[in-house]
Amino acid sequence: MPLQFASRLDNVETSAIRELFKLLGKPGIISFAGGFPDSAMFDVDGLREASAGALAEEPGGALQYGATEGYEPLRTQLAAFERHKGVAGVEPHHLIVTTGSQQALDLLGKTLVSPGDKVIVEGPTFLATIQCFRLYGADLVSAPIDADGVQVDRLEALIREHRPKFVYLIPTFGNPSGALLSLERRRRILALAVQYQVLIVEDDPYGDLYFGAAPPPSLLALSDQVPGSREWIAHCGSMSKVLSPGLRVGWLIAQPDLLARATMCKQFSDAHTSTFAQATAAQYLRSGRMPATLENVRRVYAERAQAMGDALQRELGDAIAFTQPQGGLFFWARLTGAGGAIRDAGEFARRAIEQGVAFVPGAPFYAKDPDRSSLRLSFATADVARIREGVQRLGQSLRG
Amino acid sequence: MPLQFASRLDNVETSAIRELFKLLGKPGIISFAGGFPDSAMFDVDGLREASAGALAEEPGGALQYGATEGYEPLRTQLAAFERHKGVAGVEPHHLIVTTGSQQALDLLGKTLVSPGDKVIVEGPTFLATIQCFRLYGADLVSAPIDADGVQVDRLEALIREHRPKFVYLIPTFGNPSGALLSLERRRRILALAVQYQVLIVEDDPYGDLYFGAAPPPSLLALSDQVPGSREWIAHCGSMSKVLSPGLRVGWLIAQPDLLARATMCKQFSDAHTSTFAQATAAQYLRSGRMPATLENVRRVYAERAQAMGDALQRELGDAIAFTQPQGGLFFWARLTGAGGAIRDAGEFARRAIEQGVAFVPGAPFYAKDPDRSSLRLSFATADVARIREGVQRLGQSLRG
Numbered sequence: 001m002p003l004q005f006a007s008r009l010d011n012v013e014t015s016a017i018r019e020l021f022k023l024l025g026k027p028g029i030i031s032f033a034g035g036f037p038d039s040a041m042f043d044v045d046g047l048r049e050a051s052a053g054a055l056a057e058e059p060g061g062a063l064q065y066g067a068t069e070g071y072e073p074l075r076t077q078l079a080a081f082e083r084h085k086g087v088a089g090v091e092p093h094h095l096i097v098t099t100g101s102q103q104a105l106d107l108l109g110k111t112l113v114s115p116g117d118k119v120i121v122e123g124p125t126f127l128a129t130i131q132c133f134r135l136y137g138a139d140l141v142s143a144p145i146d147a148d149g150v151q152v153d154r155l156e157a158l159i160r161e162h163r164p165k166f167v168y169l170i171p172t173f174g175n176p177s178g179a180l181l182s183l184e185r186r187r188r189i190l191a192l193a194v195q196y197q198v199l200i201v202e203d204d205p206y207g208d209l210y211f212g213a214a215p216p217p218s219l220l221a222l223s224d225q226v227p228g229s230r231e232w233i234a235h236c237g238s239m240s241k242v243l244s245p246g247l248r249v250g251w252l253i254a255q256p257d258l259l260a261r262a263t264m265c266k267q268f269s270d271a272h273t274s275t276f277a278q279a280t281a282a283q284y285l286r287s288g289r290m291p292a293t294l295e296n297v298r299r300v301y302a303e304r305a306q307a308m309g310d311a312l313q314r315e316l317g318d319a320i321a322f323t324q325p326q327g328g329l330f331f332w333a334r335l336t337g338a339g340g341a342i343r344d345a346g347e348f349a350r351r352a353i354e355q356g357v358a359f360v361p362g363a364p365f366y367a368k369d370p371d372r373s374s375l376r377l378s379f380a381t382a383d384v385a386r387i388r389e390g391v392q393r394l395g396q397s398l399r400g
Numbered sequence: 401m402p403l404q405f406a407s408r409l410d411n412v413e414t415s416a417i418r419e420l421f422k423l424l425g426k427p428g429i430i431s432f433a434g435g436f437p438d439s440a441m442f443d444v445d446g447l448r449e450a451s452a453g454a455l456a457e458e459p460g461g462a463l464q465y466g467a468t469e470g471y472e473p474l475r476t477q478l479a480a481f482e483r484h485k486g487v488a489g490v491e492p493h494h495l496i497v498t499t500g501s502q503q504a505l506d507l508l509g510k511t512l513v514s515p516g517d518k519v520i521v522e523g524p525t526f527l528a529t530i531q532c533f534r535l536y537g538a539d540l541v542s543a544p545i546d547a548d549g550v551q552v553d554r555l556e557a558l559i560r561e562h563r564p565k566f567v568y569l570i571p572t573f574g575n576p577s578g579a580l581l582s583l584e585r586r587r588r589i590l591a592l593a594v595q596y597q598v599l600i601v602e603d604d605p606y607g608d609l610y611f612g613a614a615p616p617p618s619l620l621a622l623s624d625q626v627p628g629s630r631e632w633i634a635h636c637g638s639m640s641k642v643l644s645p646g647l648r649v650g651w652l653i654a655q656p657d658l659l660a661r662a663t664m665c666k667q668f669s670d671a672h673t674s675t676f677a678q679a680t681a682a683q684y685l686r687s688g689r690m691p692a693t694l695e696n697v698r699r700v701y702a703e704r705a706q707a708m709g710d711a712l713q714r715e716l717g718d719a720i721a722f723t724q725p726q727g728g729l730f731f732w733a734r735l736t737g738a739g740g741a742i743r744d745a746g747e748f749a750r751r752a753i754e755q756g757v758a759f760v761p762g763a764p765f766y767a768k769d770p771d772r773s774s775l776r777l778s779f780a781t782a783d784v785a786r787i788r789e790g791v792q793r794l795g796q797s798l799r800g
Contacts, residue, residue, distance in 0.1 A: 039460035060439035246675035275646035
């Protein structure tokens with residue numbers, strides 16, 4: 001008799017993801033496929049100093065077991081980081097450190113989702129979120145979005161209909177959508193949270209990666225303006241896109257009761273996040289290098305986003321439709337079929353690979369009813385010249 | 401309406417653990433309560449060099465997203481580490497790196513346990529394992545142990561009766577028991593695994609911490625001698641007790657199908673273990689410092705274990721019964737009540753705290769039917785003089 005696996009695994013379908021990753025390994029390829037920041041922009045010197053400093057200053061703290069809630073000096077730095085971004089009154093004990101923001105999502109699933117519970121997500125949304133929540137038995141409902149983020153009227157109707165355990169949103173420069181939820185919609189969503197007493201999970205790994213003016217404040221920051229809404233926001237932050245994904249340092253801010261239970265679940269998931277990584281991140285934040293690091297990544301990604309937008313218009317014209325992103329790492333586009341061009345993004349991806357350029361089709365990002373003409377292009381890891389070359393190859397694939 | 405939490409949280413009772421931790425914070429106290437290695441023995445210089453080396457050699461690898469299975473140079477080092485300990489034929493792709501061995505347990509629970517499934521554990525066993533498996537809905541069955549580890553006849557009867565999803569054992573210097581499973585019992589357990597086609601989870605964080613002769617080979621290593629048993633062993637390893645818990649580097653070796661599903665679950669739990677910590681651990685193992693580090697911790701813990709055993713006999717006499725541990729971090733003892741002395745370990749712990757010494761009562765380590773006369777004493781973090789002083793205080797508490 002072979003080993004019997006847990007029934008929860010039946011809820012997860014990862015073949016689409018495996019198919020995506022098979023596309024990425026070919027040598028010589030220009031990749032717009034990853035969701036990675038550019039390794040070349042990591043502040044290696046700053047992190048080396050930070051890690052040496054952590055080991056010199058408090059080797060016990062950096063190498064010993066630590067509190068499940070997180071390394072206290074890092075919690076202090078992260079609370080200050082959030083206050084600096086306009087979240088009033090955040091204290092260290094209002095947040096826990098997580099092993100990347102992926103773990104914050106996992107803990108929310110573990111803490112909140114009983115099998116069969118409804119959870120509303122954006123359509124499209126982050127791939128790993130879909131699978132993460134489904135492993136806890138969530139029944140996902142998909143709320144449509146446009147360039148201003150989730151459509152609030154539709155969201156309200158879905159909340160009424162499904163009474164979900166929570167609503168999961170990436171309001172600022174979403175993955176894969178790149179969309180930016182407008183200020184007006186943010187206010188309306190906070191009002192909905194209070195009205196329907198529904199938890200809103202705000203995943204915010206990209207909010208610091210803006211190219212022009214700063215985006216509207218996070219839902220968490222805005223919650224001060226909507227009485228009663230603060231307790232209905234769970235906010236997930238991350239160092240991955242701005243400093244280094246390899247540290248696996250994220251955080252979760254939520255009301256005390258939820259935070260306590262998420263901490264209990266974390267205790268039995270991985271005891272605590274690497275104190276070595278946490279102490280390094282704390283030293284880095286304390287060193288004062290973060291503002292320059294943020295300026296640098298914003299400047300470089302802004303150039304690349306501009307180059308990709310220009311090239312897409314030039315090379316693909318009206319065969320592709322997209323909104324120029326104002327931050328983040330991604331273009332979200334739709335094949336229009338104009339002039340008889342291809343409309344199936346899966347087929348387009350296969351042709352593109354033959355031309356030496358990779359991206360990911362959009363369908364797997366939908367929990368339900370995929371738009372097969374959609375695709376995601378990352379501008380993060382290729383430089384401007386490679387972006388131009390890659391988009392040229394996309395143009396050839398479209399015509400070829 | 402307050403937030404509704406997931407039903408799986410109803411299976412977990414953590415007040416006993418919270419009570420334990422409340423005991424630990426008092427100033428001036430001599431603590432035998434922790435499950436920690438001694439920070440003073442961390443090879444800080446070696447780890448500083450290893451982390452600087454990792455950042456110098458391959459900063460991208462150490463700071464970027466990495467494969468969920470683990471950082472390849474670390475998998476290579478860990479496979480060699482296991483082969484060196486007698487596990488024939490282990491290749492890097494036979495293991496995945498986990499965020500401490502706690503995460504290996506969590507992934508096994510997530511991958512294997514459907515609500516209501518039976519899981520056999522030792523009575524007593526590791527606290528966090530009990531809660532970890534219960535969060536996935538496991539119905540735990542407790543198999544009795546003695547100084548030679550789990551009693552195999554009783555284990556076989558429980559396997560027949562309950563047909564468990566798996567059996568969880570800490571065969572070598574168990575926590576809390578300090579027990580060492582005999583070679584003969586190891587062979588019989590491997591035979592049971594084949595006969596009943598039941599998975600044995602071998603948790604092995606302490607196997608390298610032996611004081612005299614090396615212990616019998618791990619179940620994984622011995623599986624070569626019992627045809628068909630290898631596929632029924634899942635082995636959890638850890639750097640926490642020998643190098644540094646703060647790195648959060650553990651690993652899981654299991655048959656390919658189970659390993660693939662555990663990897664999938666890990667992808668949605670934390671994406672991957674900190675590559676910064678993994679690259680540091682890989683450099684450290686490659687540096688050749690590990691054998692000297694192991695010799696050092698073995699020597700120091702052996703002295704402390706001897707000092708504690710001698711002091712317990714001297715100060716508590718026949719009011720306490722224990723087997724001198726041959727490795728690990730713990731004494732497991734029982735209050736005999738001889739001469740009218742106290743028999744309740746919880747009451748003894750409260751009196752001891754008043755005398756300025758802490759330990760943990762044994763009851764919470766039982767999934768079922770706790771032995772309230774049992775207690776766990778760690779000799780890891782106090783030096784020999786403090787151990788003698790602490791045990792003297794225990795004697796006063798007993799008489800007081």
